[in-house]
Amino acid sequence: MRRTKIVATIGPATATPNALRRLLEAGVDVVRLNAAHSDMKTHSNNARLVRELASELGRSVGILVDMPGPKIRSGLVANDEVELESGQEFVLSGLEDSIGDAQHVSTTLPDLAQWARPGDEVYLADGAIVLRVLESIGKDVRTEVLRGGPLRSRKGMHLPRAEAHVEPFTARDALALEMAIAAKVDFLGLSFVRRAEDVERVRAMLPKRGMRPALVPKIETAAAIDNLAGIIEAADAVMVARGDLGIQMPARRVPLLQKEIIRACNMAGKPVITATQMLESMTRSPLTHPRRSQ
Ligand SMILES: Nc1ncnc2c1ncn2[C@@H]1O[C@H](COP(=O)(O)OP(=O)(O)OP(=O)(O)O)[C@@H](O)[C@H]1O
Numbered sequence: 001m002r003r004t005k006i007v008a009t010i011g012p013a014t015a016t017p018n019a020l021r022r023l024l025e026a027g028v029d030v031v032r033l034n035a036a037h038s039d040m041k042t043h044s045n046n047a048r049l050v051r052e053l054a055s056e057l058g059r060s061v062g063i064l065v066d067m068p069g070p071k072i073r074s075g076l077v078a079n080d081e082v083e084l085e086s087g088q089e090f091v092l093s094g095l096e097d098s099i100g101d102a103q104h105v106s107t108t109l110p111d112l113a114q115w116a117r118p119g120d121e122v123y124l125a126d127g128a129i130v131l132r133v134l135e136s137i138g139k140d141v142r143t144e145v146l147r148g149g150p151l152r153s154r155k156g157m158h159l160p161r162a163e164a165h166v167e168p169f170t171a172r173d174a175l176a177l178e179m180a181i182a183a184k185v186d187f188l189g190l191s192f193v194r195r196a197e198d199v200e201r202v203r204a205m206l207p208k209r210g211m212r213p214a215l216v217p218k219i220e221t222a223a224a225i226d227n228l229a230g231i232i233e234a235a236d237a238v239m240v241a242r243g244d245l246g247i248q249m250p251a252r253r254v255p256l257l258q259k260e261i262i263r264a265c266n267m268a269g270k271p272v273i274t275a276t277q278m279l280e281s282m283t284r285s286p287l288t289h290p291r292r293s294q
């Protein structure tokens with residue numbers, strides 16, 4: 001029996017019966033539904049589809065709902081992708097619902113300007129794009145692009161000063177939790193946990209009897225690294241979320257932290273998942289900077 005399990009995130013391109021069947025046949029053990037995207041109805045339909053296909057194929061396949069958590073994101077951009085050039089100016093807009101372009105983008109942080117000081121670095125596109133803050137003007141933040149690249153809609157953004165001030169459990173988390181419990185999913189991924197209490201808070205919201213999902217905190221903040229032992233103790237399993245971890249701290253630290261987290265989980269007898277950029281070097285080339293998996 002293969003002891004290592006494969007977790008695959010499904011999205012619009014893979015949520016058809018045919019594509020899903022091929023994924024399960026190719027060896028996917030756990031299907032991840034990212035509740036940060038799409039609507040909850042689509043996720044619960046997909047969960048049902050996965051279960052039907054798994055039973056048709058005589059396979060046991062787990063379902064993991066990844067909770068959105070307090071992840072900061074930039075907003076929608078025109079045609080789902082714009083290109084930012086190094087050296088240009090770019091505005092992070094305080095207007096929540098504006099559609100972004102190559103000059104500006106909205107963010108999920110209404111009080112963004114409060115957390116940006118001239119000279120601060122801001123990361124967009126899950127760390128691929130780097131900006132430097134020039135000044136705040138009202139609710140907008142004017143920046144210079146230090147490292148350009150393609151910016152797609154609703155990608156992760158990192159603004160170091162804001163991290164500690166965001167609500168740990170959002171309105172969207174409440175919707176995702178309700179959907180996951182109703183769909184009786186096997187695992188709940190907890191995004192951006194900072195301490196053991198963030199895991200315990202969700203555990204207290206689970207049904208007291210019957211099927212309860214296993215809680216899988218994602219280690220992706222600097223605070224979670226500081227509080228690792230307590231988080232592992234509060235968890236049923238752990239995910240090394242290299243994507244965001246490599247934005248919250250220098251990417252070169254990720255491989256060693258990954259080993260440390262895996263070792264600590266092995267010692268505690270808790271399953272551990274290594275996530276993100278598994279096949280990244282095969283999807284884009286040439287490499288301009290090392291990926292988390294390298
Ligand atoms: N259910 C979905 N519906 C639409 N797009 C999706 C869905 N799931 C994933 N995607 C797309 O695939 C990309 C990569 O998926 P992934 O699950 O890694 O999310 P992410 O936004 O990078 O953030 P995170 O993993 O930290 O939640 C997303 O940014 C999004 O563009």
Ligand SMILES: CC(=O)C(=O)O
Nearest residue numbers: 241242243244275276
């Ligand atoms: C999986 C995930 O959320 C990350 O790598 O950041």
